Amino acid sequence: MAETVSVAEALQKTLNDEATERSALEGVVASAYEGLGVEANPSGSSLRRRVNALYSWVNERLRDALHTRVKKALPVVSSHYVGIDLPVVSEGYVVPDDEEEAREEVQKLSDAREAPGDALAAFFDAEVVLPLGVQDAEKAGP
Numbered sequence: 001m002a003e004t005v006s007v008a009e010a011l012q013k014t015l016n017d018e019a020t021e022r023s024a025l026e027g028v029v030a031s032a033y034e035g036l037g038v039e040a041n042p043s044g045s046s047l048r049r050r051v052n053a054l055y056s057w058v059n060e061r062l063r064d065a066l067h068t069r070v071k072k073a074l075p076v077v078s079s080h081y082v083g084i085d086l087p088v089v090s091e092g093y094v095v096p097d098d099e100e101e102a103r104e105e106v107q108k109l110s111d112a113r114e115a116p117g118d119a120l121a122a123f124f125d126a127e128v129v130l131p132l133g134v135q136d137a138e139k140a141g142p
Contacts (some may be wrong), residue, residue, distance in 0.1 A: 022047065029054065073120060 029050050038057050078084045091107065095102035
């Protein structure tokens with residue numbers, strides 16, 4: 001009988017620990033929604049669905065930011081090269097047909113763009129605006 005009570009107490013403790021952990025995770029997800037300024041926290045949805053929805057929202061914002069920055073960078077590049085054909089540039093790299101040679105060429109181009117890429121990215125830093133909650137958290141530090 002004592003063993004049964006002990007097992008029941010252990011199971012109850014495990015259940016309580018799991019409930020506490022879930023509650024903490026729900027709080028983190030709610031804070032993430034609030035901090036990022038996302039209005040649609042689908043309450044009543046499973047925790048997994050809320051996390052997936054948040055992930056999708058963040059992914060969409062990152063994609064939008066990338067597209068916006070590329071669209072802003074192309075005019076900067078074209079201002080340095082009179083007559084540059086932006087539609088052709090937008091088709092991607094011009095590389096050899098051989099796969100290995102193409103990979104090596106892309107690596108060389110990637111290596112060469114590091115410092116200038118950082119400088120161009122810094123040019124747009126002032127335009128990056130994070131949601132208020134995220135900015136406040138960054139100012140507070142770790």
